[in-house]
Amino acid sequence: MTIKDIAKNCSVSVSTVSRVLNHHPDVSEEVRQRVLDEVERCAYIPNNSARDLVKTRSDAIGVIVRGNGNLFFSSVLKTVSDEIERCGYTMVLHYIGSDADEVKAGAILEREKKLQGLLFLGGRFDYTPAELSVIGIPFVCCSYTNYFGSLDEKDYSSVSIDDYATAWRAMEELIRRGHRRIAAVIPSRNDRSISELRYRGFEDAMRANGIEPDETLIEETGGCFEMPEAYEGTKRLLKRTEDFTALLMLSDTTAMAAMKALEDHGKRIPQDVSVIAIDGLNVSEYAIPTLTTMIQPAEEMGSESVRILMNMLKDPGYTRHKLLNAPLREGASVRSI
Amino acid sequence: MTIKDIAKNCSVSVSTVSRVLNHHPDVSEEVRQRVLDEVERCAYIPNNSARDLVKTRSDAIGVIVRGNGNLFFSSVLKTVSDEIERCGYTMVLHYIGSDADEVKAGAILEREKKLQGLLFLGGRFDYTPAELSVIGIPFVCCSYTNYFGSLDEKDYSSVSIDDYATAWRAMEELIRRGHRRIAAVIPSRNDRSISELRYRGFEDAMRANGIEPDETLIEETGGCFEMPEAYEGTKRLLKRTEDFTALLMLSDTTAMAAMKALEDHGKRIPQDVSVIAIDGLNVSEYAIPTLTTMIQPAEEMGSESVRILMNMLKDPGYTRHKLLNAPLREGASVRSI
Incomplete structure (x- = not known):
């Protein structure tokens, strides 16, 4: 049974049948009903045979975004959305909290959508x-x-910067x-995540340069990249010690919150404290x-992730781990002493 | 033809048929093929009758986001995504440029998805x-x-703050x-958009307070809310005149760019110039x-928009125009003179 048979049986044109199936308004109610x-x-199924309908899973790609108000992810998301669409798929977006389990969320989304x-x-x-066994489809860690x-x-597969080296x-x-x-x-x-990995780079770079890391100069905020926690953490650090000339922050927004805390504490940036x-x-x-x-290339990260996922869909054996460069963007928050 | 008939004809259990249709791995290749x-x-269609398949349009709600890197929309988007999902629908996200035509994008998305x-x-x-006649489905302007x-x-329908009054x-x-x-x-x-409406509020508030707006104190950036344009616009304003004590910006990010331009020009905020x-x-x-x-309530805006859209889907005659309050958030960028 094809669209032509439907048209013939109804004594209308193929394009009329198509208009009805695609919900176009320019068809009379009588013809539409017929x-x-x-x-x-006829149990006619538009476009797909019954067999295809069972075989295909939809054209949906799930995107799970972790953390509320993560501005870096916001900037990746636009590229991801554009690229998924350009490849002919539909993006299904799902936000989860900073401490939520993305694997469980992914497994549920996989089944539901x-x-x-x-x-x-x-x-x-x-x-x-x-x-990871609950995930039955290809996935990319972006x-x-x-x-x-x-x-x-x-x-x-994964697309990332080298967090330790950066x-x-x-x-x-x-x-x-x-x-x-x-x-x-x-x-x-020690959360076995991006924070621990970047912290290891912090520590090892100091040791490699003959500087013994000082316990009192490290302040932990409790596992998230939110600005209020970074602000309060910087305040606690300043209360304990002012004996430092520079501060490493692990994201731009937490760095902005730290600069605010320094400023509120009477410290000038970069005269009193440099921030990177x-x-x-x-x-x-x-x-x-x-x-x-250090610039995480948001657009490249988004487009590479989608490109790799598309290759994984085409070729079940394909995986790829892509490390992107994170060049320095010189601002005015670091000075030489 | 039901799933029971398929099971009977194949001499397998209903749950085996279900496992095959849901792509579960634990079925032998021979049974799967059978x-x-x-x-x-049988041209059996899982879950839906052929008629339902034609009648239903999917469970997709399109969300068209205008402007790259609009941080306010990023904060609305999470709530919108959560709410659409909570209501049992799937969000289809589509980004367009600041100057793109959202109606055309919406009409295409409506058909494609x-x-x-x-x-x-x-x-x-x-x-x-x-x-708007190209859009054949209910929509909410958020x-x-x-x-x-x-x-x-x-x-x-629409959900917004009162831009003029705010x-x-x-x-x-x-x-x-x-x-x-x-x-x-x-x-x-005069772009007949949010900028013109807020500008009218600016002008009328001055006149109502006996202040004649001064042409030289207005700088236009060319239709977008991007930070580089706001920075350059503020620089142009400062080059032309420094004879002002306060500056109104129409978004937070453009205000941050303006504060940067003022700072780079040697102006202190709020000592020399107040910014709101x-x-x-x-x-x-x-x-x-x-x-x-002035706070645009992002979460409330997102949840109200979805709530109204859901009502429109249930009741074809339903529309609603909701104005939300935009209270003042007092910072430190405005001082009394």
Whole structure:
């Protein structure tokens, strides 16, 4: 049974049947009813054979965004959306909280929306194969890898910067400018996630330069990248000690919150304290002073993630782990001492 | 033909057929093939009758986001996404450029994704019924109304703040604090959009307080709310005149860009120039100094928009125009003179 048969049986043109099936308004109610009745009588299925309908899962790609108000992810999302659409798929967007389980959310979304593939914008770095077994479709970790986990590299894909090396290079910039008393306000030192990995870069860069990390210069904010927590963390650090000349922050927005806390505490940036971060958001170019930061290439990250996911859909054996460069964006928040 | 018939014809259990149709792995290849062949032979369609398949348009709600990197829309989007999902629908997200035509984008998306409803995050204020006739499904204008257009109020819904009155109240705050030489750096004075409406509030509030608006204190940036344009516009204003004590900006991010331009020009905020804006973003709380701004309630705007759209889907005659309050958030960027 084809659209031509429907048209013939109803004594209307093929294009009229098409208009009815596509809900166009320019068809009389009488003709519409006649076509719909015939469609029902013949159990005609537009476009797909019954077999296709069972085989295909829909054209949906799930995108799980972790954390509320993460401005970096907002900037990745536009590219991801554009690229998914350009490839002929439909993006199904789902936000989860900073501490929510993206794997569980992905597994539920996979079933509910009959997804073809998944893209995680942010997530844990320590997946096990058992945990990931609930996901039955190809997925790409966007902005992170499975550094602390036990997944086989061939079982997933990722697009990220080298978080460890990027934190290291931010530190080298501070050390090159003469800083040795360097503080850090970070979500956590040992959450087996992006924060721990960047913290390791912080610590190892110091040691490699002959500086013993000072316990009193590290302040943990409890696992999230939110601005209020970063502000309060910086305040706590300043209460404990003012004996530092530079501060590493792990994102641009938390760095802006830290600059605010420093300012409120009477510290001038960069005269009293230099601040460096990792992200490269547009908004931090307009911070006062302009934030010095390592640029995570948001657009490239988004487009590479979708490109890799498309290859995974075409070729079940395909996976890829892409590391992107994170160049320094020189602002005015770091000075030489 | 039901799933029971398929199971009977294949001599397998109903749950086995279900597993095959839902792509579960735990079915032998032989049984899978047998079930699929029978499904094809019977033209069996899972869950829906052929008639339903033609009648229903999918469970998709389109969300068209206007403007790149609009942080206010980013904060609305999370609530919109959560609410659409909570109501059992799937959100189809589509970004368009600042100057793109959201109606055309909506009409294309409606057809491609077989949408049930549309939500516009940002758009023009001057639709005509003819222009909107390409949209055949209920839609809600989120963050704007059709103030300058000729749509019948009953033909669409909107959720917004009162842009004219909110700009007026921002001006009253400046005037109450003693300012009379008040500048504005705005996208446009006459683009028949949110910028023109807020500009009218600016002008009328001045006149109502016996201040004649001064042409030289108005700088137009060319129709968009991007930070680089706002920065350059403020620079142009400062080059032309420094004879003002306060500045109205139409969004928080453009206000942050303007503060940066003032700072780069050697002006202190608020000692030399007070700055007030409209938006109430979290990030501008951490601007130095904290931005004084009128809060657009992002979450309420998102949830109200979805709620109204759901009512429109249930009841074809339902429309609603909801104006939300935009209270003042006092920061440190405005001082009394």
